[in-house]
Each structure stands twice: as structure tokens, then as C-alpha cells.
Amino acid sequence: MNALTPDAIRATILDALCAIAPETDPATLAADKPLRDQVDLDSMDFLNVIVRLHEVFGIDIPESDYGQLGTLDAAVDYFARRSAAR
Amino acid sequence: MHEFRMPALGADMDAGTLVEWMVKPGDAIKRGQVVAVVETQKGAIEVEIWEEGIVDSLAVETGRKVPVGEVLALLRAPGEPAGAAPARPAPAVPPPAASAAAPAAPPVQAAPAAVPQAGRTRISPSARKLAEELGIAIDSVMPAEPGGVVSRTDVERAAAAAKAAPAPAARSGISAAAGSGISAATSAATSATTSATTSVAADWHAQMRKAIAAAMSRSKREIPHYYLASEIDVTAVTDWLVGENLKRSVAQRLLPAVPFMKAVALALREVPELNGLWTADGFQPSPAIHLGMAIAMRGGGLVAPAIHDADRLDLDAMMAALRDLVTRVRGGRLRSSEMSDPTVTLTSLGDQGVDGVFAVIYPPQVAIVGLGKVVERPRAVGGAIVARKVVTATLAADHRVSDGHRGALFLAALGRLLNEPEKLR
Numbered sequence: 001m002n003a004l005t006p007d008a009i010r011a012t013i014l015d016a017l018c019a020i021a022p023e024t025d026p027a028t029l030a031a032d033k034p035l036r037d038q039v040d041l042d043s044m045d046f047l048n049v050i051v052r053l054h055e056v057f058g059i060d061i062p063e064s065d066y067g068q069l070g071t072l073d074a075a076v077d078y079f080a081r082r083s084a085a086r
Numbered sequence: 087m088h089e090f091r092m093p094a095l096g097a098d099m100d101a102g103t104l105v106e107w108m109v110k111p112g113d114a115i116k117r118g119q120v121v122a123v124v125e126t127q128k129g130a131i132e133v134e135i136w137e138e139g140i141v142d143s144l145a146v147e148t149g150r151k152v153p154v155g156e157v158l159a160l161l162r163a164p165g166e167p168a169g170a171a172p173a174r175p176a177p178a179v180p181p182p183a184a185s186a187a188a189p190a191a192p193p194v195q196a197a198p199a200a201v202p203q204a205g206r207t208r209i210s211p212s213a214r215k216l217a218e219e220l221g222i223a224i225d226s227v228m229p230a231e232p233g234g235v236v237s238r239t240d241v242e243r244a245a246a247a248a249k250a251a252p253a254p255a256a257r258s259g260i261s262a263a264a265g266s267g268i269s270a271a272t273s274a275a276t277s278a279t280t281s282a283t284t285s286v287a288a289d290w291h292a293q294m295r296k297a298i299a300a301a302m303s304r305s306k307r308e309i310p311h312y313y314l315a316s317e318i319d320v321t322a323v324t325d326w327l328v329g330e331n332l333k334r335s336v337a338q339r340l341l342p343a344v345p346f347m348k349a350v351a352l353a354l355r356e357v358p359e360l361n362g363l364w365t366a367d368g369f370q371p372s373p374a375i376h377l378g379m380a381i382a383m384r385g386g387g388l389v390a391p392a393i394h395d396a397d398r399l400d401l402d403a404m405m406a407a408l409r410d411l412v413t414r415v416r417g418g419r420l421r422s423s424e425m426s427d428p429t430v431t432l433t434s435l436g437d438q439g440v441d442g443v444f445a446v447i448y449p450p451q452v453a454i455v456g457l458g459k460v461v462e463r464p465r466a467v468g469g470a471i472v473a474r475k476v477v478t479a480t481l482a483a484d485h486r487v488s489d490g491h492r493g494a495l496f497l498a499a500l501g502r503l504l505n506e507p508e509k510l511r
Binding site: 023050051 | 328335337385408412
């Protein structure tokens with residue numbers, strides 16, 4: 001698979017967030033601020049978002065990388081880097 | 087003839103509105119089958135039946151608020167002749183709105199009750215909230231996919247449609263199935279309760295706060311709580327979990343809550359006076375450990391449904407049960423047995439960053455266990471100061487049933503079990 005574009009990655013992440021936390025409003029989400037401050041995600045929700053992204057991107061996401069997924073921008077960078085590396 | 091009655095749905099709920107029948111007269115039913123959906127202050131609940139037999143007649147139509155204990159349906163044993171039913175039980179007190187409006191309603195209106203309308207009222211809490219704000223009756227909203235969960239988009243679409251076509255017809259009448267056992271006379275209440283159902287939906291959050299207020303006030307009024315806290319070293323179990331999850335694919339990973347739940351369930355075996363129900367005859371210990379999990383609902387409020395026989399589940403089964411329960415709390419339906427069966431509750435507020443939680447017992451249970459956030463703390467181990475991962479575990483228990491000494495044994499057992507994670511499997 002080719003490297004994913006940042007826009008496609010961003011859209012996929014927002015889709016996953018909206019599916020798990022339906023009250024999420026992509027329009028008001030600050031991409032550089034911690035997701036957990038803006039979206040009410042507990043550890044089960046967060047894991048379910050990770051599972052969804054794993055299914056869509058086909059990228060394994062080790063627990064030790066969770067720290068790189070704190071903001072929308074950081075998460076987009078992470079998946080862009082990981083998809084480019086394969 | 088067996089009378090199937092509205093089950094108790096927890097200490098804080100004394101009635102529920104029947105929104106859907108999943109069976110009709112003549113259907114053969116099995117133990118554990120979901121036969122109806124009831125709307126409560128804590129969302130839609132699937133009501134299970136614990137008898138085998140054949141549905142003889144349905145005694146309550148959709149749209150009615152039914153008190154706990156009222157007959158919902160009559161069931162005959164396989165082989166028992168049909169129509170041998172005793173006189174239909176007198177209808178319980180209908181909602182005031184219905185009785186006031188009933189005389190004005192058309193005398194003969196067919197009841198839609200006997201026709202199952204599968205998968206119509208599943209709605210996400212946020213969509214429900216939007217429906218309230220827009221004044222849209224939940225019943226009137228169809229999900230995008232048949233049998234799916236109603237989303238915010240569906241509600242918006244329904245709102246737009248309602249604007250375009252004002253005064254939509256109330257539930258359209260469908261001819262009552264022969265032998266449904268529902269007389270046309272009582273069905274007059276249906277149209278009146280449609281508006282009652284709408285108003286219930288409109289102040290759903292207020293209703294849920296009321297339900298929580300009632301149960302928690304009763305708890306604080308009746309239960310002499312005592313509280314214990316213990317800082318437990320969880321380095322062993324968290325390290326073990328990191329190693330375990332490294333071996334697993336994303337979808338197979340375990341949350342830290344899972345070994346904690348298992349350890350709580352096993353520790354309860356050692357101190358049985360924390361697991362059971364307080365009744366008119368005093369404490370009834372429960373041989374089974376049905377762990378109520380306090381789960382926050384999106385948009386506010388909480389519910390604490392049971393994971394049945396939690397002490398017997400291995401960690402994968404526990405994870406699957408927790409995931410299923412959280413998913414259904416947030417977007418689906420809980421089952422009546424999950425609402426009525428918890429013998430003890432676990433509340434975990436670590437995700438929200440609190441160190442410890444001193445919880446209020448959910449009556450008629452007699453104990454609630456609290457877990458805070460896992461944090462690194464300096465601890466003295468073998469004469470040296472080292473960084474260890476710790477969690478504050480708390481117990482609130484009913485002093486009528488147990489004493490602090492026994493409660494302390496529970497927290498000690500919990501600490502010991504969490505220190506041997508390989509034995510939690």
C-alpha cells in the first residue's frame with residue numbers, strides 16, 4: 001500500500017472518534033490540543049479507537065506508542081510516518 | 087399458566103415503559119430469551135424471561151408504563167391447551183395523563199402491541215439528547231440501517247421531516263392479531279401515552295438524576311457505611327500486563343481494569359459478607375459473584391450492570407464481557423438480568439485521574455469497591471527507596487453485615503492477588 005495522505009489519515013481518525021464518541025464535533029476540535037481534554041474518552045473508548053484505526057490502516061500500534069497519539073496532529077504525523085515506513 | 091411479570095430493574099427503578107414486544111402469542115420461548123424492551127430512567131432494557139413455554143397472550147401493550155411486578159404476559163407450558171387463561175389481570179394504574187385523556191380517545195383503536203417492531207428504539211445517548219432538545223419523539227426516529235442504532239444524523243433527518251410535515255400521525259393502528267389478549271378498550275390509552283412517552287424522553291436526564299438521587303439517598307439513609315483505603319503495589323500486575331499485551335494484537339489486548347476486576351472477584355470469595363443483598367430478613371450472602379461495573383453514560387449519569395460469575399471468567403472472557411457491557415451502556419441495550427443481578431459493585435475512576443474513590447453503596451448490595459488511578463510513587467522496598475506503581479483501593483461496606491476487620495482482610499486479599507498476576511488467569 002502507498003503511504004497515506006495526511007488528509008485521508010485525519011478524516012479516518014475523526015471518523016473513528018465520532019463513531020466511539022458520537023458527540024464529537026470535528027469542526028470545533030483543536031488539532032494541537034490533547035484529544036482527551038476535548039473528547040470524553042475513557043480507556044475502553046481509547047482502545048476501541050485504536051482497534052478501529054488498526055483495522056483501517058493495517059498498522060500495528062503497540063501500547064508503548066500510545067503516548068504519540070495525544071493530539072489529532074500528533075496522531076496524523078504518527079500514522080503518516082508509520083505508513084510511509086512500510 | 088405462568089404469569090410473566092415485570093422484573094425488578096434495580097433499586098432505583100420501580101416502573102418501566104413497555105416500548106416493544108419481541109414475541110407474539112403462539113411463539114415458543116426459551117430460558118433467557120429477550121421478550122420485550124422496556125424504557126427506563128437509565129435507558130432501554132431488554133427484558134429476559136427465565137421460563138420455557140409458549141406465549142399465550144400479552145397483557146400489556148406498548149406505550150404503557152408498567153410497575154415492577156405487574157403481569158406482562160401469560161405463558162403456557164408446552165402441551166397445555168391454549169385459551170385456558172385465567173381472567174386477565176386488572177390493568178395496573180395507568181399513567182395519569184392516559185386516564186384523563188382516555189374517554190376522549192376514539193373508542194376502538196387497534197393495538198399495535200402484538201406486532202414486534204424489531205430494532206426500532208435503539209438510540210445513542212447523544213442522539214437521544216438531541217432528540218430531546220428538538221422535541222422529537224424517540225419512537226418516531228428510524229435508524230439509517232434497519233435494526234441499527236439511531237444516530238444524531240437520523241434525529242436531524244427526523245426533525246427536518248417533522249418540520250416539512252407538521253402533525254405526523256401518531257403510531258398508525260395495525261389490526262390486533264387474533265388471540266393477542268389485548269382488548270380494544272384498553273388500547274385507547276395508547277394514543278394518550280404516546281405523548282406521555284415523548285415527555286419522558288424530553289426530560290430523560292432529569293429522570294436519570296432522580297433515579298440516582300433516590301437510590302443514593304436511600305443508601306445514605308439506611309446503610310451505615312464504613313470506609314477503608316489501602317495503597318496497593320500493582321507493579322507486578324502492570325508489568326505482567328505490558329508483557330502480555332506486547333504478545334497480543336490490538337483487538338486482543340487487555341485493559342488494566344480486567345485483571346483488577348478478576349482480583350476483586352476472587353478476593354470477594356474470601357470475604358463473603360461483602361457479596362450479597364440486604365433484605366427484609368437481613369443479609370443474604372450470594373454464592374455467585376455478579377460484579378456490578380459502574381459505567382458512565384455519555385451525556386451524564388451512570389449505570390452499574392452485572393458481569394455474571396466474574397470470579398469464574400478468565401481474563402479474555404472478562405475483557406470481552408466488559409467491552410460488550412460498555413458498548414451496550416453507551417449505544418445499545420442492557421438486559422434485565424444485568425440490571426437486577428449485581429451482588430457487589432466496582433467503581434473505577436482512575437481514567438479520570440482521581441487517586442481514590444469513596445463510593446456510595448448501591449442498595450440492596452452491601453459493599454462497593456473503588457479503584458483510583460495507577461501512579462508511580464516512591465516506596466521503601468527492602469530498605470531502599472524505589473519507584474513502584476501503586477493504586478488506592480477503597481472499600482465502602484455495610485456495617486450491619488461486616489466490620490472493618492473483615493473489610494481489611496478483603497483489601498489485603500486484593501493486594502495479595504494483584505501481586506501474583508500469573509494466578510489471575
